[in-house]
Amino acid sequence: MAFRVRFAPSPTGYLHVGGARTALFNWLFTRRYGGVFVLRVEDTDRQRSNETHTQAILGGLTWLGLDWDEGPIFQSDGLERHVADARRLLAEGKAYRDFTTPEQLKAEAALRGGEDRHLSRALADAVPPQESERRAAAGEPFAIRFRVPDGDTVWDDLLHGELRFANADVEDLVVLRSDGSPTYNMAVVSDDADERITHVIRGDDHISNTPKQILLYWALGYPVPTFGHLPMVLGPDGRRLSKRHGATAVQEYRERGILPEALFNFLALLGWNPGDEREVMEKAELIEAFSLDRVQGKSAVFDTEKLEWLNGQHLARRPAGGLVPLIVARLEVHGHGPTTWEGREPWLRTLVDLLKVRARTLDELAEMAGPYLKEGPVEPLPEAVAQHWSREPAAVLERLARLRERLGDVPWDAPSLEQATRATAAELGVGAGKLIHPLRVAVTGRMHSPGIFEVLVLLGRERSLARIDRALQQIRALPSFVA
Numbered sequence: 001m002a003f004r005v006r007f008a009p010s011p012t013g014y015l016h017v018g019g020a021r022t023a024l025f026n027w028l029f030t031r032r033y034g035g036v037f038v039l040r041v042e043d044t045d046r047q048r049s050n051e052t053h054t055q056a057i058l059g060g061l062t063w064l065g066l067d068w069d070e071g072p073i074f075q076s077d078g079l080e081r082h083v084a085d086a087r088r089l090l091a092e093g094k095a096y097r098d099f100t101t102p103e104q105l106k107a108e109a110a111l112r113g114g115e116d117r118h119l120s121r122a123l124a125d126a127v128p129p130q131e132s133e134r135r136a137a138a139g140e141p142f143a144i145r146f147r148v149p150d151g152d153t154v155w156d157d158l159l160h161g162e163l164r165f166a167n168a169d170v171e172d173l174v175v176l177r178s179d180g181s182p183t184y185n186m187a188v189v190s191d192d193a194d195e196r197i198t199h200v201i202r203g204d205d206h207i208s209n210t211p212k213q214i215l216l217y218w219a220l221g222y223p224v225p226t227f228g229h230l231p232m233v234l235g236p237d238g239r240r241l242s243k244r245h246g247a248t249a250v251q252e253y254r255e256r257g258i259l260p261e262a263l264f265n266f267l268a269l270l271g272w273n274p275g276d277e278r279e280v281m282e283k284a285e286l287i288e289a290f291s292l293d294r295v296q297g298k299s300a301v302f303d304t305e306k307l308e309w310l311n312g313q314h315l316a317r318r319p320a321g322g323l324v325p326l327i328v329a330r331l332e333v334h335g336h337g338p339t340t341w342e343g344r345e346p347w348l349r350t351l352v353d354l355l356k357v358r359a360r361t362l363d364e365l366a367e368m369a370g371p372y373l374k375e376g377p378v379e380p381l382p383e384a385v386a387q388h389w390s391r392e393p394a395a396v397l398e399r400l401a402r403l404r405e406r407l408g409d410v411p412w413d414a415p416s417l418e419q420a421t422r423a424t425a426a427e428l429g430v431g432a433g434k435l436i437h438p439l440r441v442a443v444t445g446r447m448h449s450p451g452i453f454e455v456l457v458l459l460g461r462e463r464s465l466a467r468i469d470r471a472l473q474q475i476r477a478l479p480s481f482v483a
Contacts, residue, residue: 003035004198007061007068008075008188011041012048014249015060017302018203018233018241021267025230026201027066028268028290038195039071044079044187060250063260064267065283070195078191082182085190085220086144086175094219095175096124097132097142120145121172144176146216153211158201158228158292165211173212185212193222201228201292204299228292231271231299241302253307257330257362259318262311271300280313312360320352321345323365327352330366331373350458354450371444372458377470378445385478387447388437393481396438397472399428403435404468412461414453421453442471 007023009015030037039061043049058072089095098120105119124132124145136142148171154164175186182190188209192200207229217224235241241248253263265281273296274281274289281289315323324345351372352365359365371378380389389396403424410420421439425432440452443464449455456464475481 003030003033004038004196005030005035005201006038006040006192006195006197007066008040008042008191009057010045010048011043011050011053011057012045013053014251015057016241016248017250017253017267018248020060020064020066020250020263021233021270021300022202022230023061023066024064024264024267025272025290025292025295028287029199029201029292030069031287032290035199036069037067038073038197039068040073040075040191040195041071042075042184042187044075044182044184046076056249056251060254063254064250064264065260073191073195075187075191078187078194079182081194082187082190083176083180086182086186089146089175089216089219090144092219093147095144095146096121096172097127097136098124098145098174099127099132099135099140099142118148118172121147141178143174143178145172146175146212146219148172148215153214155210155214155224155227158199158226159231159295159297160207160229163207163210167211167215170211170215175216185209185216189213189216189220189222192225193217193220197225198223199228200225201230204229204232230295231297233270234299234301236301236303238301257364257366258307258311259314259362261318262314263307265314266307266310270302271296271298280310280317308360315359315362315365316357318356320349320356323352323356323362324348326362327366327369330362331369333363333366347458354454354458358448358450371446372455375463377467378443380441380445380471380474381447384441384445384447388441389475390478390480393475393478397475397481399424399430399435400438400442400468400475401472402428403439404465404472407465407468412457414451414457417453417456438471439468443467 005026007019007026009019009023027037029035039058041054041057043054054072061068086095090097100120100123105123127135148167151167152164153167153170154162157163173185174183176182191197192213210227210229214224233241250263254260261283264283265279265286268281268286268290269279272290272294274286275294278285278289327348351369355365355368355372359368403421406420406424407417410416421435422432425435428434436452437447440446440449440455443452443455443459459467
């Protein structure tokens, strides 16, 4: 029988990166070993669940490339089955009616000198069976509680090895509330059995639920899945990842300009490694290398700088044609639109190819594109002026003016432009950098850029020379300029 795993998010919020990591490990597990990945939306919390969150979760999974084989199955559709399973436990004497209210339980516990995990059972057993039947038939509200048996609950966890819980430490859990709604543990067990789930791979925060669920599987006669509990994802301060650490939803990283393949790669390495030095990995490589044996026992730390570095690596790998639509969508945000880019795709591809190896995010790439998109001159950054113009403006002016004169007549290709620049530097008796750096500031306004000769070709002769002309005027206007 093929492995069957499930990812079961609750649509009470957006797809959190911790949940996405859990989904990704389940997905890799099935793709590596030929299993079935089931998507179940646990929407039984009607007050907090909403369609917006459901669509955001489905959209986030789709964007990451985590396609599911079955689903989405909505937990609320199984309500009748959940209730039937809970009532079967009652009919078989494995559960009992609890007519007490939370307030009554609290008051009774206080009278007995403290908390008693099985107080509800003691109170229920004090009610004769015929009276319990009569009160239920009369319409008196009651919850159904599972009668936890004596002994221990033990399972061999895929990630932690043997885990053991004393049943005496597990309270008689409610499986059906007094309003007739099933509780989380009841619904999960019923759903897992119905969906024939063979492996439950989820976060460590669910370990406390596992003995309760195993006891319910046993009581209902359902097969018990194999469990594996993943270490949690923590923030840099060692605390559980949350909003205080910044963005936590997958959608937020998409909006920040992170590529899906980069986030996929990053999440896969959160608490797992391929057993070698590889870090930048494509999806196929991750599938081939994945095994739960290499999941680390300690919690993983979410390192945003590492994510952005990985994103830069994947930006450099992706063909420019696939990046252009993403960049165009961001240009207006960075003050370069709205503009019709039709007909300029080849030029934009060349620009993106030049810039992508220097960017870490799509937004950074869009911001870097600014100087190249302007038709007119650029305003150089103050730090670029201070570093490459202001220290010896008269000498810079002379060098740029001589270069401007020579560039007016050379063929406009990178080798010719480079040869002319180096020849001019030799004539002036200076290193080529003494011309290249001021030239870069003149045509891009920045201290750093792709190869300056490729930039000149990209901008074209007319725009490049116009920017050099404007730069000569700007240098003459510097306070430190002395003719």
